[in-house]
Amino acid sequence: MVGLSIGEKNFIRGGIAQDLRCDGRKRLSYRPIGVETGVIPQANGSARVRVGGTDIIASVKAELGRPNPSQPDQGKVSINIDCSATAAPIFQGKGGEALSTELAVALRRCLLGGAGIDLSCLSIVEGKVCWDLYIDGLVVSSDGNLLDALGAAIKAALSNTGVPKVNVIAADATSADNQPEVDVSDEEFLQFDTSTVPVIMTLIKVGKHYIVDATEEEESQMSSAISMSINRQGHICGLTKRGGAGVDPSIVLDMISVAKHVSEHFINTLDSEIAAAEAREDDS
Amino acid sequence: MEFVSPEGLRLDGRRPTEMRQLRAAIGAVSKADGSAVFEMGNTKVIAAVYGPREVENKAELINDQALVRCEYTMANFSTGDRVRKPKGDRRSTEISLVIRQTMEACIMTHLMPRSQIDIFVQVLQADGGTRSACINAATLALADAGIPMRDLVTSCSAGYLNSTPLLDLNYVEDSAGGPDVTVGFLPKLDKVTLLQMDSKLSMDIFQSVMQLAIEGCKAIANYIREVLHENTKQLEYRRGV
Numbered sequence: 001m002v003g004l005s006i007g008e009k010n011f012i013r014g015g016i017a018q019d020l021r022c023d024g025r026k027r028l029s030y031r032p033i034g035v036e037t038g039v040i041p042q043a044n045g046s047a048r049v050r051v052g053g054t055d056i057i058a059s060v061k062a063e064l065g066r067p068n069p070s071q072p073d074q075g076k077v078s079i080n081i082d083c084s085a086t087a088a089p090i091f092q093g094k095g096g097e098a099l100s101t102e103l104a105v106a107l108r109r110c111l112l113g114g115a116g117i118d119l120s121c122l123s124i125v126e127g128k129v130c131w132d133l134y135i136d137g138l139v140v141s142s143d144g145n146l147l148d149a150l151g152a153a154i155k156a157a158l159s160n161t162g163v164p165k166v167n168v169i170a171a172d173a174t175s176a177d178n179q180p181e182v183d184v185s186d187e188e189f190l191q192f193d194t195s196t197v198p199v200i201m202t203l204i205k206v207g208k209h210y211i212v213d214a215t216e217e218e219e220s221q222m223s224s225a226i227s228m229s230i231n232r233q234g235h236i237c238g239l240t241k242r243g244g245a246g247v248d249p250s251i252v253l254d255m256i257s258v259a260k261h262v263s264e265h266f267i268n269t270l271d272s273e274i275a276a277a278e279a280r281e282d283d284s
Numbered sequence: 285m286e287f288v289s290p291e292g293l294r295l296d297g298r299r300p301t302e303m304r305q306l307r308a309a310i311g312a313v314s315k316a317d318g319s320a321v322f323e324m325g326n327t328k329v330i331a332a333v334y335g336p337r338e339v340e341n342k343a344e345l346i347n348d349q350a351l352v353r354c355e356y357t358m359a360n361f362s363t364g365d366r367v368r369k370p371k372g373d374r375r376s377t378e379i380s381l382v383i384r385q386t387m388e389a390c391i392m393t394h395l396m397p398r399s400q401i402d403i404f405v406q407v408l409q410a411d412g413g414t415r416s417a418c419i420n421a422a423t424l425a426l427a428d429a430g431i432p433m434r435d436l437v438t439s440c441s442a443g444y445l446n447s448t449p450l451l452d453l454n455y456v457e458d459s460a461g462g463p464d465v466t467v468g469f470l471p472k473l474d475k476v477t478l479l480q481m482d483s484k485l486s487m488d489i490f491q492s493v494m495q496l497a498i499e500g501c502k503a504i505a506n507y508i509r510e511v512l513h514e515n516t517k518q519l520e521y522r523r524g525v
Binding site: 040041042043046053055057059061080082084085086087088089092093094134136138140141142143 | 312313314315316319326330331332334340353355357359360361363364366371372402404405406408409
């Protein structure tokens with residue numbers, strides 16, 4: 001990104017203070033979201049989400065594996081993010097690794113661990129066989145608000161995911177090391193239930209005000225940001241504070257309540273976009 | 285295994301001299317100076333060009349021409365089994381080098397001294413012919429960025445299975461172990477800029493396979509010209525001409 005001049009920085013900050021951002025949006029408005037599902041045919045589920053200039057592709061692959069001994073009745077999910085060099089020249093070679101790792105860790109915190117994705121539906125034979133979901137996110141183009149867009153893309157990809165039906169043939173419950181034989185169906189699929197999957201909402205503090213869905217230029221002016229994942233019930237499933245500036249605790253609580261309020265509308269918009277995308281995919 | 289049926293149909297229903305369906309779109313990455321998506325059948329790649337811009341590493345600066353860099357990466361989900369290491373493995377390094385050399389030969393680098401042009405290619409879906417799709421996508425992206433070139437560079441692959449020359453191999457045909465000839469071609473200048481082959485072929489059969497690949501390159505060049513033409517019309521329309 002080309003550096004901003006002092007005049008441009010003042011313009012961005014002044015606009016935010018007056019509730020009129022550079023592209024005409026209000027502080028708490030989102031850019032239009034475009035969702036396409038089924039973009040990667042060889043994956044179990046996939047989606048492409050476009051929020052302004054930000055373009056994300058997420059894919060979900062399911063493989064059979066052994067569950068964790070500490071959680072025998074749950075499947076495993078791993079999230080991996082890659083920032084493609086096409087998004088910015090700085091991401092070439094190892095340059096994108098720091099950002100990719102930061103995004104992956106934030107997503108794991110927000111989406112995994114109990115309140116997010118329901119892992120018990122991925123279990124096939126308790127303690128022996130389960131589904132391993134590999135979620136891969138690729139940032140193709142970046143114009144701010146990567147975390148929210150990644151969360152939306154992963155939710156859309158999970159809605160599109162069909163986990164094959166498995167019939168357990170020889171269930172040998174007595175032997176501890178015998179892997180039971182399973183027959184993976186090619187025909188029948190179980191659609192993943194994503195009504196409990198949370199969305200991620202990032203609120204950025206610029207001066208005295210908060211904005212939602214910041215562009216890259218607006219992000220450069222932030223003093224601090226709070227990203228949190230909220231599900232349909234309004235429960236917070238994960239929280240991250242980013243940015244160097246210290247924030248008064250009351251401000252943190254205020255930001256959380258503002259984010260909750262905005263997220264209700266966002267969840268509905270996202271769900272309807274995902275449903276429309278699935279319908280378009282079924283038609284074509 | 286039979287790759288060409290007795291009726292003359294390949295595994296995906298194509299004739300031996302038939303190419304897969306081509307689809308291209310310009311301007312996929314809004315932040316890049318030029319970008320394009322190119323699809324050949326199920327192979328889908330996205331190319332983004334950043335430049336000409338200031339050289340990052342002063343040690344690499346060239347005084348009388350532009351520095352061209354290229355990186356080829358495959359997305360984790362691009363192949364049937366997940367690719368564990370999307371960057372830096374030997375195959376990616378080799379293909380990055382090949383694409384860089386091919387594009388550098390046709391960019392008029394002497395017009396942009398002391399500057400840098402970055403070409404990034406990302407494979408979204410791999411089904412054989414990724415090298416060729418990347419070169420075609422890079423050509424479109426460079427044209428979108430307005431970088432002066434001597435000619436369009438197009439690329440296509442051809443092989444020889446069941447005693448038949450086959451145009452535009454997909455992944456199954458490519459992994460059959462037969463010869464795979466990849467050609468990079470400048471259509472207006474009628475010159476070959478890239479030629480790679482693996483496995484073995486007798487000289488006369490090689491002639492016919494290479495000629496088939498060149499015909500494929502010419503067909504792709506026609507398609508690319510149409511796409512660029514259509515894109516320019518759109519730009520004119522948006523300007524209100």
